[in-house]
Amino acid sequence: MLIVKKFGGSSVADKEHIFNVARRCIEDYNKGHDVVVVLSAMGKTTDGLLAKAHEINPHPSKRELDMLLVTGEQVSVSLMAMAMGALGVQAISLNAAQIQMQTTSAYGNSRLKRIDTERVRNELDARKIVIVTGFQGINKYDDMTTLGRGGSDTTAVALAAVLHADLCEIYTDVDGVYTADPRIVPNARKMDEVTYDEMLEFASLGAKVLHNRSVEMAKKYGVHLIVRSSLNTSEGTIVKEEVKMEKMLVSGVAADRNTARISVMGVKNEPGIAFKLFQHLARHNINVDIILQSVGRHGTKDIAFTVARTDLEEALEIIKRHMDSLGAQTLESEEKVAKLSIIGAGMTSNPGVAAKMFEALASVGVNIKMISTSEIRITVLIDEADVERAMRSVHDAFSLGD
Amino acid sequence: MLIVKKFGGSSVADKEHIFNVARRCIEDYNKGHDVVVVLSAMGKTTDGLLAKAHEINPHPSKRELDMLLVTGEQVSVSLMAMAMGALGVQAISLNAAQIQMQTTSAYGNSRLKRIDTERVRNELDARKIVIVTGFQGINKYDDMTTLGRGGSDTTAVALAAVLHADLCEIYTDVDGVYTADPRIVPNARKMDEVTYDEMLEFASLGAKVLHNRSVEMAKKYGVHLIVRSSLNTSEGTIVKEEVKMEKMLVSGVAADRNTARISVMGVKNEPGIAFKLFQHLARHNINVDIILQSVGRHGTKDIAFTVARTDLEEALEIIKRHMDSLGAQTLESEEKVAKLSIIGAGMTSNPGVAAKMFEALASVGVNIKMISTSEIRITVLIDEADVERAMRSVHDAFSLGD
Numbered sequence: 164m165l166i167v168k169k170f171g172g173s174s175v176a177d178k179e180h181i182f183n184v185a186r187r188c189i190e191d192y193n194k195g196h197d198v199v200v201v202l203s204a205m206g207k208t209t210d211g212l213l214a215k216a217h218e219i220n221p222h223p224s225k226r227e228l229d230m231l232l233v234t235g236e237q238v239s240v241s242l243m244a245m246a247m248g249a250l251g252v253q254a255i256s257l258n259a260a261q262i263q264m265q266t267t268s269a270y271g272n273s274r275l276k277r278i279d280t281e282r283v284r285n286e287l288d289a290r291k292i293v294i295v296t297g298f299q300g301i302n303k304y305d306d307m308t309t310l311g312r313g314g315s316d317t318t319a320v321a322l323a324a325v326l327h328a329d330l331c332e333i334y335t336d337v338d339g340v341y342t343a344d345p346r347i348v349p350n351a352r353k354m355d356e357v358t359y360d361e362m363l364e365f366a367s368l369g370a371k372v373l374h375n376r377s378v379e380m381a382k383k384y385g386v387h388l389i390v391r392s393s394l395n396t397s398e399g400t401i402v403k404e405e406v407k408m409e410k411m412l413v414s415g416v417a418a419d420r421n422t423a424r425i426s427v428m429g430v431k432n433e434p435g436i437a438f439k440l441f442q443h444l445a446r447h448n449i450n451v452d453i454i455l456q457s458v459g460r461h462g463t464k465d466i467a468f469t470v471a472r473t474d475l476e477e478a479l480e481i482i483k484r485h486m487d488s489l490g491a492q493t494l495e496s497e498e499k500v501a502k503l504s505i506i507g508a509g510m511t512s513n514p515g516v517a518a519k520m521f522e523a524l525a526s527v528g529v530n531i532k533m534i535s536t537s538e539i540r541i542t543v544l545i546d547e548a549d550v551e552r553a554m555r556s557v558h559d560a561f562s563l564g565d
Numbered sequence: 566m567l568i569v570k571k572f573g574g575s576s577v578a579d580k581e582h583i584f585n586v587a588r589r590c591i592e593d594y595n596k597g598h599d600v601v602v603v604l605s606a607m608g609k610t611t612d613g614l615l616a617k618a619h620e621i622n623p624h625p626s627k628r629e630l631d632m633l634l635v636t637g638e639q640v641s642v643s644l645m646a647m648a649m650g651a652l653g654v655q656a657i658s659l660n661a662a663q664i665q666m667q668t669t670s671a672y673g674n675s676r677l678k679r680i681d682t683e684r685v686r687n688e689l690d691a692r693k694i695v696i697v698t699g700f701q702g703i704n705k706y707d708d709m710t711t712l713g714r715g716g717s718d719t720t721a722v723a724l725a726a727v728l729h730a731d732l733c734e735i736y737t738d739v740d741g742v743y744t745a746d747p748r749i750v751p752n753a754r755k756m757d758e759v760t761y762d763e764m765l766e767f768a769s770l771g772a773k774v775l776h777n778r779s780v781e782m783a784k785k786y787g788v789h790l791i792v793r794s795s796l797n798t799s800e801g802t803i804v805k806e807e808v809k810m811e812k813m814l815v816s817g818v819a820a821d822r823n824t825a826r827i828s829v830m831g832v833k834n835e836p837g838i839a840f841k842l843f844q845h846l847a848r849h850n851i852n853v854d855i856i857l858q859s860v861g862r863h864g865t866k867d868i869a870f871t872v873a874r875t876d877l878e879e880a881l882e883i884i885k886r887h888m889d890s891l892g893a894q895t896l897e898s899e900e901k902v903a904k905l906s907i908i909g910a911g912m913t914s915n916p917g918v919a920a921k922m923f924e925a926l927a928s929v930g931v932n933i934k935m936i937s938t939s940e941i942r943i944t945v946l947i948d949e950a951d952v953e954r955a956m957r958s959v960h961d962a963f964s965l966g967d
Contacts, residue, residue, distance in 0.1 A: 178620055212640070218580055219644050220651040227650070230658050231643035234636035238614070241633035242621050248629070249622040256632050260662045261707050282707075305663050305684075 164329040165287070166191055169201040169297065169319035174334055174393040175239050176206035178246075184334075184393065185246040188292055192252060197287045199326065201297040201319040202243060204235025225270035226306055229299075233259065233307045236296035236315075243294050254292040257282060259299040259307065264318070266300035266308045273300055273308035275317065275380075278325045295322060313374025320377040324384035331386050334393035335372050339400030340365060342415040342563035347551045350564030354414060356401040361414050362388075364506040364540045378402065412516055413507035413561040418550050420501045422452070423475040424532065426467040427482060429492025432458075437466055440489055443481050449474045452502075453535040453544060463492070467533065469544060472498060500532065501550045504542040505557060517541050523560035529553045566731040567689070568593055571603040571699065571721035576736055576795040577641050578608035580648075586736075586795065587648040590694055594654060599689045601728065603699040603721040604645060606637025627672035628708055631701075635661065635709045638698035638717075645696050656694040659684060661701040661709065666720070668702035668710045675702055675710035677719065677782075680727045697724060715776025722779040726786035733788050736795035737774050741802030742767060744817040744965035749953045752966030756816060758803040763816050764790075766908040766942045770819035780804065814918055815909035815963040820952050822903045824854070825877040826934065828869040829884060831894025834860075839868055842891055845883050851876045854904075855937040855946060865894070869935065871946060874900060902934065903952045906944040907959060919943050925962035931955045 168191075170184050184200075192198045203209075212231050216223045240256035247254035262282050266273035286293045297315025300308045310317050316333055323331035340362065343351040357365070359382035366375045372390050381388045381402065391399025430436055441451055454468040470478050475498060482494055510516040520541055524531060529552065533544040545553055558564060570593075572586050586602075594600045605611075614633050618625045642658035649656035664684050668675035688695045699717025702710045712719050718735055725733035742764065745753040759767070761784035768777045774792050783790045783804065793801025832838055843853055856870040872880050877900060884896055912918040922943055926933060931954065935946040947955055960966060 181621065215640075215644065216647055219583065220647040223647040224650050227643045227646040227658060230646070230660075231640060234639050237636045237639075238617075238633060241629045242617065244629040244632070245618055245622040245625040248626050256629060258632075 165197040165199070165326055167199045167201065167319050167323040167326070167328045167331045168334065169315055169332065170203070170334045170393055171315065171336075172203040172206050172208065173336060175202055175243065181242055181246045182250075185243060185250055185252075187393075189247065189250055189252050192292055198292045199283065199287070199322055199328070200243065200292060200294045201315055201322060202236060202239040202294060203297050203315040204232075205239050205242075208235040208238070229270045229307045229309045232309055233296065233299040236298055240294045240296050247292055247294075252292060253290060254294055255286050256294045256296075257286070258296045260301050260305070262295065264300040264321075266302055266310070268302040268304065268306075268308070270306075270308055272311035273302065275300060275310065275321050278321060280325050283322070283326065310376075313377065316374040316377035317380060320381045320384075320386050320388065323386045323388075324380065329387065330389065331381070332389045332391060332399075333373060333377075334391060336392065336394060337372060338392045338395070338397050339390050340372055340402075340415070343554055343558045344418070347418075348416070348555050348558045348564070351558065352563060352565050353397075354400050355398070356403060357414055358508045358539075359402055359404060360539050361506050361508050362402045364504065364537070365415065365417055373402070412509040412513050413505045413563065414509075415507070415563060416503065416505050416554050416558050416561075418501055418503050418554055420547055420550065421472045422469050422500050422502050422544070423472040424467060424469050424497040424500050424544065425475070425478060425482070426465060426495040426497075427489065427491050427493075428465045428495065429461075429463040429490075430466055431490030432462050432464050433490075436464070436489060440466065440482070440485070443485055444470070444478055447477060447481055449478050449481070453533045453542065455533050463490075469500070469502070469533070499547040500544050501547040502542050503545055503550060503553050503557065504540050505561065506540050508539050510539060510541070519560055520557055523556045524553055527552050527556045529556075567599040567601070567728055569601045569603065569721050569725040569728065569730045569733045570736065571717055571734065572605070572736045572795055573717065573738075574605040574608050574610065574641075575738060577604055577645065583644055583648045584652075587645060587652055587654075589795075591649065591652055591654050594694055600694045601685065601689070601724055601730070602645065602694060602696045603717055603724060604638060604641040604696060605699050605717040606634075607641050607644075610637040610640070631672045631709045631711045634711055635698065635701040638700055642696040642698050649694055649696075654694060655692060656696055657688050658696045658698075659688070660698045662703050662707070664697065666702040666723075668704055668712070670704040670706065670708075670710070672708075672710055674713035675704065676778075677702060677712065677723050680723060682727050685724070685728065712778075715779065718776040718779035719782060722782045722786075722788050722790065725788045725790075726782065731789065732791065733783070734791045734793060734801075735775060735779075736793060738794065738796060739774060740794045740797070740799050741792050742774055742804075742817070745956055745960045746820070749820075749956050750818070750960045750966070753960065754965060754967050755799075756802050757800070758805060759816055760910045760941075761804055761806060762941050763908050763910050764804045766906065766939070767817065767819055770821045770904065770906050770908075775804070814911040814915050815907045815965065816911075817909075817965060818905065818907050818956050818960050818963075820903055820905050820956055822949055822952065823874045824871050824902050824904050824946070825874040826869060826871050826899040826902050826946065827877070827880060827884070828867060828897040828899075829891065829893050829895075830867045830897065831863075831865040831892075832868055833892030834864050834866050835892075838866070838891060842868065842884070842887070845887055846872070846880055849879060849883055851880050851883070855935045855944065857935050865892075871902070871904070871935070901949040902946055903949040904944050905947055905952060905955050905959065906942050907963065908942050910941050912941060912943070921962055922959055925958045926955055929954050929958045931958075
């Protein structure tokens with residue numbers, strides 16, 4: 164079996180952790196498996212390098228920033244190879260240039276294009292454990308690039324795809340994907356499996372177990388993905404296309420507090436006005452989420468939508484500059500809101516699901532401000548203060564707990 | 566003019582030093598010159614990485630050690646590019662893989678074979694300052710290698726050679742090459758110029774201004790080399806093939822305290838015995854320097870020679886194991902000795918030079934234990950306690966001071 168294993172920065176933060184990971188990989192290797200390991204930079208290395216860069220230049224060239232940052236993973240992989248060597252196992256570290264991990268040319272947020280598998284295959288054939296730098300690539304100029312936040316997950320899934328790996332294990336500091344945040348819902352249950360689509364919804368709702376792009380890629384190439392803990396040997400959560408028949412309608416509940424609501428009222432009721440508003444925001448890379456448009460007074464329109472709370476200030480400034488051209492009269496915002504979502508591939512054809520969710524919220528006196536749905540998700544916007552009560556009530560209503 | 570400038574680790578140890586170097590390079594750039602900068606790792610970075618490695622594995626794979634160490638220079642060059650960017654100048658950092666700095670496959674102590682100049686030339690043509698990682702290369706497996714001690718000097722000289730640079734400046738923390746160590750000989754004088762051969766002798770005697778291999782390469786390719794201070798703008802010392810006619814017979818005096826003497830006595834007087842002795846040492850990479858062979862009692866031979874003091878213990882152990890096969894009777898060693906040398910391209914044809922040196926030593930009561938000469942050097946082995954007195958007397962005798 165060929166297994167790709169990815170470990171994050173906290174899993175290789177120091178000598179003890181490095182040896183812990185090394186032993187885990189060697190265990191599989193000793194069973195006769197081919198093992199490819201993808202590593203992030205140790206602990207807070209990347210933050211440290213960023214601080215150094217900004218000390219020198221508050222706005223460093225993105226190309227040079229990537230040149231700097233990629234050293235972090237190279238340190239991790241070489242030390243890991245030495246640790247495995249100390250444990251008597253042949254291992255070899257490889258960086259992005261050595262396996263021609265080709266990306267788009269954009270620095271800081273590149274996309275993978277192609278990976279040359281020859282070197283990795285040769286080293287595996289020589290019965291070595293292959294240790295690859297996560298998060299990084301090279302572009303057509305032979306310059307170093309980085310894949311952006313969560314990039315090491317993407318590296319691991321991409322390697323699993325091109326190597327036709329039997330398994331891609333993403334190690335995190337949690338046991339897997341839960342039906343809800345166990346810190347809020349004490350009887351939350353670890354799920355044995357979720358579909359790629361469900362995982363995408365969980366990921367985009369801030370359940371930080373897997374990066375979105377890695378899940379998209381896993382889905383596209385049918386990579387057999389497992390999210391599991393680096394701290395214990397529990398089974399983890401399998402992410403795959405189909406899940407077993409008896410699966411429940413709703414898989415889990417997730418909340419996202421990085422949310423704020425903006426209301427632009429009294430907008431001219433002309434075609435294309437809403438489009439203009441969102442175009443202004445898009446130009447500044449501000450993502451808009453739930454949108455509600457309603458008829459206002461005197462033939463005008465009211466447009467309400469949510470943005471990430473971290474984008475609120477900038478979004479308001481942009482809109483203020485365009486109030487006249489939008490013909491808008493008033494601008495309001497609300498910062499202390501949160502999104503609460505239920506996710507489940509099984510809910511598509513079940514109209515009763517939404518009703519049950521709303522009933523659960525009503526039963527604990529939680530007011531719904533906005534609603535948004537997709538095929539496998541129902542999201543409501545509520546007061547941030549209500550999040551925990553709401554989550555527990557919904558979790559109970561769908562009997563998701565142990 | 567195309568200028569290659571090399572700065573060591575202490576010159577880029579922190580933000581202040583980095584900007585200092587950046588400004589120096591920009592000064593030349595603003596005069597219209599093409600500037601290539603070669604950097605070592607910041608301050609004690611390499612030592613720090615080595616310590617990390619040995620914490621993980623006391624005997625790490627040399628390949629992995631190089632993979633780890635090369636990150637040090639990559640951090641330096643990217644930060645330098647950011648600093649130049651902050652000063653409004655276009656600069657680009659390049660690592661060994663990006664300029665195909667090809668070396669032999671040996672890790673830890675590789676030799677340069679070939680450099681691809683295309684990328685560097687393109688960036689220079691785009692009027693960028695090009696900043697290259699010193700000390701490192703890639704071998705035929707596309708693996709990272711390092712050039713060993715002083716490797717960044719070699720990188721700079723090699724780049725100057727392949728780029729046909731007009732000048733290669735090696736920046737150090739001293740003003741240039743001195744007639745003697747100014748800490749010992751207060752009136753020692755900075756030399757304006759030395760020949761490649763003289764520089765080689767100074768380098769091998771521990772005057773740590775330039776690495777031997779870089780001088781050899783500079784000589785081979787006729788690279789116009791200057792050793793100068795990174796702390797001030799004084800002229801430095803020019804290293805070249807021919808020096809001006811009025812040059813003195815003796816250029817300078819140098820001492821090497823990393824020396825010990827070994828005497829193997831009562832060795833069988835058979836052909837090849839001495840060869841066997843030195844072969845045993847060579848197998849363990851122990852270099853032997855001054856050798857003295859004399860006839861002992863009862864038709865045996867006595868062989869005395871010097872080794873680096875840091876090799877003494879190992880050398881003695883090796884010889885002890887072979888005393889019988891060498892037919893040797895006694896083994897003695899002396900740790901507190903030092904080599905004192907006078908160096909000068911002009912002394913070749915002047916038999917009076919040696920006599921003058923010995924007279925200067927006798928006049929201050931310094932006893933000579935062994936003597937070794939080359940075309941441009943006379944070396945004597947003396948008690949370490951005599952070094953400073955001897956150096957001052959010899960320096961005076963040849964009127965080398967100010």
